[in-house]
Structures are given as C-alpha cells and as structure tokens.
Amino acid sequence: MKASLPVLALGLLLPVVGLAGEYNLSVDRVQIDTGDFVKEGIGYNGASPGPVLRFKEGEEVSINVTNNLNEMTSIHWHGMILPFTQDGVPGISFPGIKPGETFTYKFPITQSGTFWYHSHAGFQEPDGAYGAIVIEPEGREPFRYDRDYVVQLTDKHPHSGDRIMRNLKIMPDYYNREQQTVGDFFSEASKNGLMATVKDRMAWGDMRMMKADVEDLQGFTGLMNGKGPNQNWTGIFEPGERIRLRFINSSAMTYFDIRIPGLEMTVVQADGNNVQPVTVDEFRIGVAETYDVIVRPKEEQAYTIFAESMGRSGYARGTLAPEAGMVAAVPELREAARLTMADMGGMEGMDHSSMSGMEGMSGMDHSGMKGMEGMDHSKMAGMDHSGMEGMDHSAMGQGSMASAGGASDPFYAAGSGLVPTAANGGKFLSYADLRAQKPLYDEREPTREIELKLTGNMERYTWSINGVKYEDADPIRLQYGERVRFKFVNTTMMTHPMHLHGMWSILDVGAGQLNPIKHTVSVQPGTTVYMETEVDAPGQWAFHCHLSYHAAAGMFRKIIVEGGPESTQAASDDQSGDVGGDA
Amino acid sequence: MKLWTPLIAGTVLGLSVIPTLAFAQERMRDTTERKAPLKVWGAQFEELEYRYSDNDEEIGVWDADFFYGTDNFKARLLTSGEYSFEEQAYETLENQLVGQIPISDFFDAKAGIRFDTPEGPDRTYAVLGVAGLAPQWVEIDANFYVSKDGDTSAALDAEYELLFTNYWILTATLDATVAFSEDREIGVGTGLVSTETGLRLSYDLIDRAFSPYVGVVHERKYGNTADFARADGGGTESWFAVVGARLTF
Numbered sequence: 146m147k148a149s150l151p152v153l154a155l156g157l158l159l160p161v162v163g164l165a166g167e168y169n170l171s172v173d174r175v176q177i178d179t180g181d182f183v184k185e186g187i188g189y190n191g192a193s194p195g196p197v198l199r200f201k202e203g204e205e206v207s208i209n210v211t212n213n214l215n216e217m218t219s220i221h222w223h224g225m226i227l228p229f230t231q232d233g234v235p236g237i238s239f240p241g242i243k244p245g246e247t248f249t250y251k252f253p254i255t256q257s258g259t260f261w262y263h264s265h266a267g268f269q270e271p272d273g274a275y276g277a278i279v280i281e282p283e284g285r286e287p288f289r290y291d292r293d294y295v296v297q298l299t300d301k302h303p304h305s306g307d308r309i310m311r312n313l314k315i316m317p318d319y320y321n322r323e324q325q326t327v328g329d330f331f332s333e334a335s336k337n338g339l340m341a342t343v344k345d346r347m348a349w350g351d352m353r354m355m356k357a358d359v360e361d362l363q364g365f366t367g368l369m370n371g372k373g374p375n376q377n378w379t380g381i382f383e384p385g386e387r388i389r390l391r392f393i394n395s396s397a398m399t400y401f402d403i404r405i406p407g408l409e410m411t412v413v414q415a416d417g418n419n420v421q422p423v424t425v426d427e428f429r430i431g432v433a434e435t436y437d438v439i440v441r442p443k444e445e446q447a448y449t450i451f452a453e454s455m456g457r458s459g460y461a462r463g464t465l466a467p468e469a470g471m472v473a474a475v476p477e478l479r480e481a482a483r484l485t486m487a488d489m490g491g492m493e494g495m496d497h498s499s500m501s502g503m504e505g506m507s508g509m510d511h512s513g514m515k516g517m518e519g520m521d522h523s524k525m526a527g528m529d530h531s532g533m534e535g536m537d538h539s540a541m542g543q544g545s546m547a548s549a550g551g552a553s554d555p556f557y558a559a560g561s562g563l564v565p566t567a568a569n570g571g572k573f574l575s576y577a578d579l580r581a582q583k584p585l586y587d588e589r590e591p592t593r594e595i596e597l598k599l600t601g602n603m604e605r606y607t608w609s610i611n612g613v614k615y616e617d618a619d620p621i622r623l624q625y626g627e628r629v630r631f632k633f634v635n636t637t638m639m640t641h642p643m644h645l646h647g648m649w650s651i652l653d654v655g656a657g658q659l660n661p662i663k664h665t666v667s668v669q670p671g672t673t674v675y676m677e678t679e680v681d682a683p684g685q686w687a688f689h690c691h692l693s694y695h696a697a698a699g700m701f702r703k704i705i706v707e708g709g710p711e712s713t714q715a716a717s718d719d720q721s722g723d724v725g726g727d728a
Numbered sequence: 729m730k731l732w733t734p735l736i737a738g739t740v741l742g743l744s745v746i747p748t749l750a751f752a753q754e755r756m757r758d759t760t761e762r763k764a765p766l767k768v769w770g771a772q773f774e775e776l777e778y779r780y781s782d783n784d785e786e787i788g789v790w791d792a793d794f795f796y797g798t799d800n801f802k803a804r805l806l807t808s809g810e811y812s813f814e815e816q817a818y819e820t821l822e823n824q825l826v827g828q829i830p831i832s833d834f835f836d837a838k839a840g841i842r843f844d845t846p847e848g849p850d851r852t853y854a855v856l857g858v859a860g861l862a863p864q865w866v867e868i869d870a871n872f873y874v875s876k877d878g879d880t881s882a883a884l885d886a887e888y889e890l891l892f893t894n895y896w897i898l899t900a901t902l903d904a905t906v907a908f909s910e911d912r913e914i915g916v917g918t919g920l921v922s923t924e925t926g927l928r929l930s931y932d933l934i935d936r937a938f939s940p941y942v943g944v945v946h947e948r949k950y951g952n953t954a955d956f957a958r959a960d961g962g963g964t965e966s967w968f969a970v971v972g973a974r975l976t977f
Contacts, residue, residue, distance in 0.1 A: 235760050236756065236757075236758035236759060236760035236762060236763060237756065237758055238756075239756075240756075241760070266760075267761070310766075310768075311768055311769070311770070312935075312936075314766070314768040314770075315768065315770040315772070315976065316936060316976070319935070319936050322894040322895070323894065324891055324894055325891070326891040326892060326893050326894060327890060327891060327892050328892070328893070347864065350863060350864035350865055351863045351864065352863075353834060353861055353863060353865065364935075602833055604833070604834055604861055605799060605830070605833075607799055614799075615762065615763065616763055616764060616765050616766075685756070697762065697766065698766065699766075701762065703758060
C-alpha cells in the first residue's frame with residue numbers, strides 16, 4: 146500500500162512533466178548473414194537492422210548514440226519532424242559523430258506512425274546501418290488491429306557501398322545482368338518481325354539508352370527484417386486476427402512490389418501519415434517509403450509475404466503463419482521489366498514518331514509534346530480513361546493518359562514499361578489512390594513554384610538536379626512561412642524517390658485538402674510530379690534522391706529556411722510543439 | 729581624409745560582421761565528402777593474353793588502363809605492349825599519360841604524352857584524342873600523334889560487345905593506324921599502316937572483375953609499311969589464336 150503512494154504521485158506528475166525516454170544506440174561493425182552470403186557491415190547495438198525504436202507521441206526522447214566505428218557516423222531520423230540540429234546529416238545539421246564519441250540526440254516526438262532511422266554518413270546505410278521507428282499515437286487510431294509487425298526491407302549486396310559506387314562510376318552497367326541479348330533479339334524478331342526489332346534496337350542504340358536500365362544494382366539478396374529468403378522471417382498470427390504490417394523500404398537502390406498471395410491488404414498509412422483505407426492486392430514501395438497495411442488471414446495456413454524487386458532481379462520473402470516453421474509457396478519472379486520509349490518522354494530532342502510500345506494511343510497529337518510538359522488534356526478526347534475512376538484530371542499536372550488495354554497509372558508515363566500490375570490481376574495501389582485521413586495543414590495557395598528537373602547521365606553515372614551536381618550547387622533558399630509548390634520533372638530514365646528532410650511533402654494527387662502527406666515522393670521516368678511544402682521548420686535541411694548512389698553522385702541539395710523563430714537549439718522547447726506532427 | 733575615416737571604420741566593422749551574418753543564414757558549411765567532387769580510381773586490363781600465331785610465334789600481350797580523378801578531370805595511364813617469348817624482346821611497348829575532360833554527354837577529350845620504348849628506336853609523341861561511346865554502343869578511342877621529329881599519325885580503336893547471354897560476351901575490336909609522314913626507322917610508311925582485328929568470347933566469371941576469354945586476332949600491314957616489313961625480312965600478315973582474361977579492379 147505504501148509503495149503505491151509514490152507511484153500515484155509519479156503518475157500525477159507525469160502529465161505535467163511529459164514523457165521522457167532515454168535510449169542508447171551503439172554503432173558497431175557487425176556480421177550480416179543473408180543466407181546467401183556473409184559479409185561485414187555496420188549495425189546498431191551489434192546487429193543489422195538495429196533495434197526497433199518504440200516511441201510515444203508527446204514523449205521527449207534523448208538518444209545516446211555511441212560511435213564504435215573508426216570513421217565518422219550519424220543517425221538521421223527519417224520522416225521525423227524535429228529541430229534541424231537533431232536531423233543527423235553531417236555537414237548540414239551537425240558535424241557528425243566522431244569515432245569513440247557519444248552524441249545525444251534530443252527532440253520531442255510530435256507525430257505518430259511508422260518511420261525509420263539510418264546513417265547519413267558515407268555508404269553506412271547500404272552497409273547495414275538502419276532500423277525501424279514505431280511511434281504510438283496519443284489518441285485512438287482510426288483503424289483496429291490485434292497485433293503489428295515491422296517488415297523492414299533492404300537490398301543487401303555482397304559488395305560494400307564504396308565499391309558499388311566505384312564500380313558504377315567505372316562501368317554503369319557493372320551490375321546489370323538483365324540486358325538484352327542475342328537470344329532476346331531473335332525471340333523478339335520472330336514475334337514482332339525482323340525489321341521492327343532492328344528498328345527498335347537502332348532507336349535505343351541511337352540514344353545509347355538501355356531498355357533494361359531499371360535497376361542499377363542487381364545481385365543483391367532481399368532481406369526482410371534482416372533475414373534472407375531462405376532464412377524466412379516469420380510473423381505469427383491467430384486466424385481471424387487483424388495484423389498491421391509496417392512495411393519500410395530501407396533499400397539502397399531497390400523498389401519492391403509487395404503482395405501476400407491469398408490475402409488482401411488494406412493500406413492505412415503511407416510515410417507515417419494515416420490515409421483513407423484502400424484495399425489492394427499489391428503495392429509498390431519506393432526506396433525510403435513506408436506503407437502500413439492491415440491483413441486479416443482467416444485460414445489456419447501460412448501466407449508468403451513476397452517482395453519482388455521492380456526490375457525483377459531479386460526478391461525478399463517472409464511468412465505469416467499460425468505456427469513457426471509453416472511455409473507457403475514462394476512465387477516465381479515475373480519477367481524482367483523493360484523501359485519503353487514513353488519512359489524517355491522527358492528527354493529532349495526525342496523523336497516521338499519512332500515510339501514503340503505506345504500502341505493504343507493513336508489519335509493523340511504528339512506534336513509539340515516535349516517532356517510531357519504543357520500537355521493539353523483537352524486534346525485527349527477519345528482516349529480510354531477507364532480504370533482511373535475518381536481521378537481529378539484538371540488537377541493532375543502530368544500526362545495522365547491511359548493506353549487502351551494496357552495497364553495505366555497516372556503517376557507513370559503513358560505506355561511506360563514500369564507500370565505495375567497485380568500478379569493476380571487485381572488491384573495495384575497507385576499514388577492516385579492515396580487520400581490523407583486528416584489534413585495536417587489548411588489548404589492554401591502556394592506562395593511560389595520551384596521547378597526541379599531531375600537530371601543525369603547514365604553512361605557517366607552522374608546524377609543531378611537542374612543539371613547541377615550537389616558539389617557545384619548553391620543551396621535552395623525558402624522563406625519561413627511560405628508554402629512552396631515543387632515541380633519535379635524527371636528527364637532521366639530512372640525512378641527517383643525524392644526525400645525532403647524536416648518538412649512534409651504534400652503529394653499532389655489532385656485531391657486538394659486530402660492530398661497525402663509524405664516524406665518521400667517517387668518520380669517515375671518521363672513524368673512530372675508536384676508536391677507542396679509548408680515551410681514551417683527553420684534551419685537547414687537535406688533534400689535528395691534516396692537512391693544511395695544517385696545521392697552520392699550529386700542528386701542532392703541543401704535547403705536553407707530563412708527567417709522564422711530562431712528556435713532550433715536554444716528554444717526548441719518553445720517551438721517544437723507546433724512544427725508539424727499529426728494534427 | 730576626415731571624410732574617409734568613418735567610411736573605413738564602417739567598412740572594417742561591416743566586414744567583421746559578415747561572417748556572423750553568413751553563419752546566421754547558412755548555419756554550417758558542408759565540408760563533408762559529399763560536397764566535394766567524387767574521386768574515383770580504376771584499373772582495367774582490357775586485354776591480358778597469350779597469342780600463338782600461324783607461323784608458330786608466341787607473344788604475350790597486354791592493354792591496360794589506370795585512372796584517377798573526378799567527373800571533370802581524370803589522369804589516365806594507358807599501357808600496352810607485345811612481348812615475344814622467342815626473341816625475349818618487346819615488339820611494341822607503349823605508355824601514355826593523358827589528362828581527360830568531358831566534352832559532350834558521351835565523349836571525353838584527352839591530351840598528354842606517349843612514350844614508345846620497344847626493342848629498337850624509342851619515340852616520344854604528343855597525344856590529342858577523343859574517347860567515348862558512339863551511337864549503337866560502339867566504343868571509340870581516336871588519337872592523333874605528333875612525334876618529337878614532327879611525324880604525324882592517327883589511330884582509331886573501335887569496340888563492340890555482343891551479348892550472347894548476360895555472361896557470355898563476344899567482343900569485336902578494330903584498331904587501325906594511319907601515318908601522315910614516313911618514319912622509316914621504325915618501319916612506318918605513309919598511308920594506312922596497319923590494322924588489328926579481334927574477336928574474343930569471354931565469360932564473366934567473377935562479377936566483371938575476372939572474365940577469361942578465347943579468341944582470334946588478325947594483324948595486317950599495308951602499303952609502304954608492308955613494303956618496309958618485307959624489305960626487313962618480316963611478314964605483313966598474321967593470324968593468332970588468343971587466350972587470356974579481362975580484368976577490372
């Protein structure tokens with residue numbers, strides 16, 4: 146009885162003081178065993194991936210990070226809204242954590258959902274320095290579940306990040322083993338005719354572009370929570386339970402198409418922000434994105450979680466089962482994805498007359514189309530928009546055209562070879578399906594638009610923004626309090642997951658106030674994508690393509706937010722309360 | 729004079745404030761490696777092979793390339809040679825040191841020096857060249873040479889890879905040399921000097937780091953150069969069977 150008194154007193158005090166949690170992470174050299182190979186890498190608290198950090202909204206966390214490496218390190222809290230000095234980007238937020246040093250991150254948790262953390266120094270993240278963050282909300286969640294699992298994916302490669310970067314610079318197709326061969330030529334020739342095939346090869350050869358240029362980095366083993374396909378990570382359930390799966394793509398370079406044969410998935414959260422539930426058979430997770438889905442297996446059987454890479458060169462696999470040791474069939478990889486001329490849509494000087502793979506688009510006026518910008522949708526009458534219900538075309542800034550018959554997604558170039566389709570023929574999630582559950586900000590007109598062309602040269606393996614690499618670039622300056630509309634124009638043939646630190650990326654899917662709130666926005670080849678940002682976080686922030694080797698090759702910017710409260714270090718307590726978070 | 733004093737004082741004061749201002753706006757300058765140009769090195773043996781000719785000549789051949797630098801500038805050491813096991817002598821031995829800068833999306837310009845130190849007279853040349861990827865995936869390396877004595881020549885190397893599979897690769901090469909002036913001492917006549925045509929079938933055994941191959945190579949001398957070779961008691965044409973490996977580090 147007596148003991149309960151201090152407890153009661155403490156309980157009364159807590160709401161006043163607020164929650165405070167202390168966490169310890171050490172950055173260590175670790176062994177990573179994928180089942181296919183064992184390599185030395187970097188991890189946290191002796192393992193890769195690191196521990197799942199579980200925070201509570203409203204908590205004031207302090208995280209002691211001890212660097213046991215012989216090189217500088219850092220941790221970036223991906224998707225977290227926090228003072229910029231705590232954001233963990235060496236050279237932008239702080240000087241980094243030196244070998245042997247302990248750095249204490251301190252920031253308030255103003256949001257909830259699924260996020261992740263990773264090193265932002267060198268290639269430590271691809272080398273294994275990543276982990277998951279799960280934040281419990283203060284209030285009730287708008288969906289129910291009986292248990293939840295983090296499902297964190299990565300593309301573990303036998304080579305170190307440094308070596309991969311160097312190999313890509315020496316030979317950009319070093320890891321590409323899905324290139325078209327003589328055999329492909331003859332099988333295509335017998336299908337499409339010899340002349341058509343020769344013409345097709347000539348058109349691509351003339352551009353010095355490869356249809357097979359979907360994944361720069363092949364030869365990886367897909368890991369699910371650190372386990373390779375044969376090690377089979379397994380989540381246990383009881384039939385009838387609702388299971389929340391928190392998918393996080395911590396890959397260096399790989400997009401995954403995720404499905405659980407036999408189960409529908411209800412997407413309830415994207416990038417840590419709740420979305421209106423949408424039930425799908427399969428979804429594509431970009432590098433650095435997160436999606437939370439709820440599944441309800443009713444049968445007493447095992448289900449395979451199958452995460453197939455976008456280019457079909459590899460996969461991660463795990464299992465949901467009522468008992469450990471139960472397994473279900475593992476699907477075959479589908480045929481390698483091939484780019485089409487539509488994916489080259491952003492390239493200037495393109496000859497649209499020789500566009501193959503755009504069947505079904507006759508009647509469209511390609512003249513005057515350059516990089517899909519300035520397209521007049523009114524001219525597109527007579528096109529088949531079926532399958533795109535509920536889309537607001539007037540608000541879509543891009544060439545959202547459905548090719549009759551073929552798969553379509555307004556966030557891919559029409560006729561793109563990358564448009565995903567569900568393996569079972571069912572529903573594949575599109576960005577266009579995402580609606581915020583609750584808007585974070587009041588709807589208002591953006592104060593200005595900033596156009597960012599995503600640029601690069603595959604043969605030189607240079608990647609840049611507006612043709613300028615980070616090393617040569619001035620920072621992008623934003624004013625505190627403005628709402629900036631970013632226009633991404635992808636002029637390359639690769640997909641770029643663009644990640645803005647410190648402030649939310651409100652992806653324009655044409656839903657106005659209900660546009661989804663993300664931290665990472667995928668921009669497909671040959672498309673233009675818009676996002677808006679409420680500039681509500683003073684300081685300086687990183688903004689980059691989250692493909693590790695693209696960022697390192699120059700597709701990176703520093704953003705400086707000018708003006709605003711000089712909060713950050715000294716006054717973080719006063720300001721942090723209203724810098725975003727779940728409204 | 730008096731008018732200037734407050735101005736100077738103001739300037740000095742103002743200047744001293746600038747660093748603080750700059751710091752306030754850009755709180756920290758990025759001096760990490762990320763902000764510096766990416767430095768890359770590479771070492772590649774395009775050819776490292778044993779050749780056996782149709783008249784029983786045995787030679788060892790290499791053609792290698794070492795570089796260090798950034799996207800904007802690379803220093804490159806190119807070395808190639810042919811060693812005759814029978815004569816225990818270098819039939820050819822060529823080393824080039826060039827600087828390389830990008831001039832278009834797919835091509836680089838090179839400039840530097842070439843030293844030839846085979847058995848026989850040595851030569852030093854100034855080199856000016858372009859290298860890159862031509863349409864239809866043809867790798868081109870074209871060079872113009874001026875010797876110390878003013879003799880000029882040009883060489884064109886072209887390479888094309890045919891993928892039987894993603895591991896079995898047939899590489900076709902054509903090297904051709906043209907001389908604009910005669911250099912009798914080293915057996916070079918004006919006009920088309922020589923060609924070397926090769927076909928090599930390789931297999932990528934360890935990534936792209938180690939790719940053993942077998943192939944055939946045809947060498948031929950032309951015009952005055954051929955006449956000189958005959959006059960010196962040599963042949964003008966050879967076929968070789970080759971076995972070797974392509975190495976990338």
